[in-house]
Amino acid sequence: MKSIFIALLLLAPLFLSAQIKSGPMLGYADMKEVLIWVQTKQAATVHIQYHEIGDQLIHKTDPIRTEKATAYIARIIADEVSMGKKYAYEVWVNNKKVSFDYPLEFQTQELWQYRKDPPAFSFIFGTCNYVNEEATDRPGRPYGGADEIYATMHAQKPDFMLWGGDNLYYREPDYTRTGMIHRNDHTRGAKSLQPLLANVHHYAIWDDHDYGPNDSDRSFPLKHTSLEMFKMYWGNPNLIFPNEGITGKFQWADVEFFLMDDRWNKAPNDLNDPNKDYWGQKQMNWLVDALLTSRASFKVIVNGGQVVSPAKVFENMANYEGERNQLFKELKNRNIPGVLFLTGDRHISDLNKLERPGTYPLYDLTVSPMTAGKADAVKLDYNETLVEGTLVQERAFSKIEVTGPLKDRTLNITLYNVKGDVLWTKAIKSTELK
Incomplete structure (x- = not known):
């Protein structure tokens, strides 16, 4: 006994x-x-x-x-x-x-304001996370893989993780509330993911596959159910428009992150109108106002699709040239310093840099995919904004470290592969973005 x-x-x-x-x-x-x-x-x-x-x-x-x-x-x-x-x-x-x-x-975050220089911190950024499920995956070779990347990311000991969209992939049986709950449960429950979830703080946006089907737009009939799922399964501190998408903002030390929604208001890709909605004017107005009032050393705009690249491919913002031109014009006319972009979607990783006469350059770091399938770059990706040596066509994630005194902060980017090998590094100083 x-x-x-x-x-x-x-x-x-x-x-x-x-x-x-x-x-x-x-x-x-x-x-x-x-x-x-x-x-x-x-x-x-x-x-x-x-x-x-x-x-x-x-x-x-x-x-x-x-x-x-x-x-x-x-x-x-x-x-x-x-x-x-x-x-x-x-x-x-x-x-x-x-x-x-x-x-x-x-x-918890430190109270440093008016007392000393901001603390150094680091975060990891990745997109396109696919967890295989035989019953609902398409026939053939599994699309997802390399889930050992979660342990590699955890080993970097970041303060937080920023999920840049396509954090899960809805599939054909998932387009009911029950199906969406199942897909969120299945992805969130991946055993190898649990230590990373438990010890690193998490923030997220969505892109098409964790909003709806591929290339989803404002016409998706279950958009409010998708929003309900996002509110249930993620722990962001706020939603700017509580019933109109996932737009939000948070601050870590002296850096502010502007979390954009590129789905809720987005017009269909096939609409032949250069002024068609991408973020929509309501979200655009909020963003430029929030950027103008921000005093952050770096103002990081996080978006599902690429913004800086002029390549009119897939769902890059260049396909929505009216809003893209408006954004760049507002940044320059309002003299807003410190802006850069974090994006995903493309299943390639690269760094784009747009030189702007009379003001500082705009950087756009794209990191994709983590565990979803890899893709090949297209000819238009090799354009004047691509920073030489940064285009990578394998599963990857980035670690970003912010260091230095308040008046001279440095944002250090390191791109890693699944095994933790360094693929490239880049340092961007706050003084460069003024």
Whole structure:
């Protein structure tokens, strides 16, 4: 009898872990609160216990009941935190601690303003994440692969990750609410992804495949269901237009990130009108106003498709030349410093640099894909904006480090392959973008 009891004790962590479907995942981190996302396999109560590393005082969140109607997801706010600290945390389901074979830690942002130079920090950026599922994948060679990239990214020890769209791929059976929940669950539940989710803060935008079908636009009939899914499964700190897409903004240290929606208002690609909507005027007006009022060292515009490249291929913004020209004109006329772009979609990676007479150049870093299929560059990609030596046609991700004093910050870009080999590096100084 005693041996049976000991065996049950040894197996207990496995039973408890089995209650978690995916997560925990860290959402946004601010100075006074942090979002933690957890999904259970069935209805349950979930709470988080946490303590500052080096301090034994335990903080406990109020329990949240997960329900089928919201895919058994708990979005938990840790609000008994101090600025600029690191915390160890635990997940409790039905008042029992869940065991994991990796540590769980989160952090809060530091109050540096008016006190000292901003802290150095790093983040990783990637797009196009496809997790294979035999029942719904197309026949032939699997499109996804190389999920060891998650461990390679985690090993870089970034402060946060920025997902640049096509973070999952909806497939033909998925275009109901039930189907969309299944696809989100299937991708989020990838076992190799879990340590990265649990210990790195995550922010996201979407592109076509995690909004709807390939090349989706404003006509997609399930766009509001897609938005519901995004709100359920991601932990961004805000949505500028709560019922009109995923546009948002966040700040880390002295850098601001403007999260754009290139689907909600986008006109069909086949519409023959150079002034057709891309972001739409409402979103465009918000962006240029927000950029003008920003005092960030770098103002990073994150978008699903390429912006700077003039190549009118696939879904590059160059195909929507009216809005692209308007954006560049507004940046110059309003004398907005520090702007650069992070983009994806293309299943190639490169850095584009647009020289602008009378003002600073615009950079656009494209990183794609992480685990989805690779693609070949096309002839028009080799144009005057392509920075020599940066076009890569293999699975990759980038690590971006921001360092230096406030008046002379440097943004260091490193592109890595799946194994963690360095493919190229580039340093951009804040003084160059003025």
